[in-house]
Amino acid sequence: MNFNATLIGQSITFVAFVWFCMRFVWPPIMTALAERKEKIAEGLAAADRGRHEQELGQKRALEIMHEAKQRAAEIISRAEKRGAEIVEEAKTEAVEEGNRLKAAAQAEIEQEVNRAREALRGQVVEIATAGAGRILKRELDATANDELIKDLVARI
């Protein structure tokens, strides 16, 4: 064990190294570590928030779906009711229309009957006139006997 100036050299080197380490090595690394720690903490917090929001969203979505189902069921039942109503209305309308058509047809028939009766009455008058002429064997002045004929016709 020879002690010599190496002792001093080593001490000086040591001091220089520690100074360099303290000035240029330690602080940047510690800063980076602290910053990363902060970043990770922020990231974790954000992830937590995101998860919470997702849960809320899911709940909300479920609620909306539930509501939509309910409303759909309501709409369907209303539509069914409305359909039944429409069918009923159509039925009554059809019946009414049928009745109306029937009534119109009957009126027409009655009119026809009346017309036929008028015509028949005219013919009957002619035939009666001709018959009366023949029976009386004398020619009657149509104009002179007009009143008589009219009276006859009205009585038929």
Next chain:
Amino acid sequence: MSAAPESSSEYIKHHLTNLTFGRFPAGHEHAGQWGFAHSMKEAGEMGFWAINVDSMVISLLLGLLFLWLFRHVARRATTGVPSGLQNFVEWVVEFIDNSVRGSFSGRNPLVAPLSLTIFIWVLLMNIMDLIPVDWLPWLAGMAGVGHLKVVPSNDPNITFGLSLTVFALVLYYSIKIKGLGGFLGELAFQPFPKWMAPVNLLLEGVSLVSKPISLSLRLFGNMYAGEMIFILIALMYGGNLALAGFGGLLQLGWAIFHILIILLQAFIFMTLTIVYLDMASQEHH
């Protein structure tokens, strides 16, 4: 190697001799001239103003390697996903930071970088022990360098250089934080009552001075013993084939075990430094 070692003792001595540069003493054939010592005895005779070039250069290179590596990472430290090297450096830094937080109660921006420097530097110096003992001296011999002690922490000059600097810091902070009176009072007025001040002074003085000595001798002793065992194992390679094979196994086993010692000694040196500085920064009662 300067000369092929002939006997075991010469081989061992050769491995334990530093490459010392200094002034040859009076009575030497080159008296008064500067040059490299040729033996441990010559190195001793050069007195204090000589320098162990091998220890100095290797420890300097290792320290620069440490600083370059960590500075390299520190300069491009990102807050994003760290690369492999950055990850490793950050792991080491956090480990040191935790150790300092655990042992050092005050606030001192010096302690953590100091601990990091001590831990990595001492670790790197110790790791040189794992390189087979003959490789680097053989290379140096090829280059014409007579002696080369590869493990800087195996040189008491290096370990005392570290521990005395730490001791200076301990004294500085003791006086700065407690005041000169407080520091001396701590030495003189405990553990016994004030009237026994001389006894207290003796006890506390011994315990104070023993700090740097134990710090450096612990590291030096462990490394010296480890290196010695490596050298003794390496001697077996000179025997027959079976002995050499057994020596190889022994070397592997000892190297694996030595990894533990290397780490442990670096860690102990660092932790004790933190503890001493903590004691220096705390007010005792």
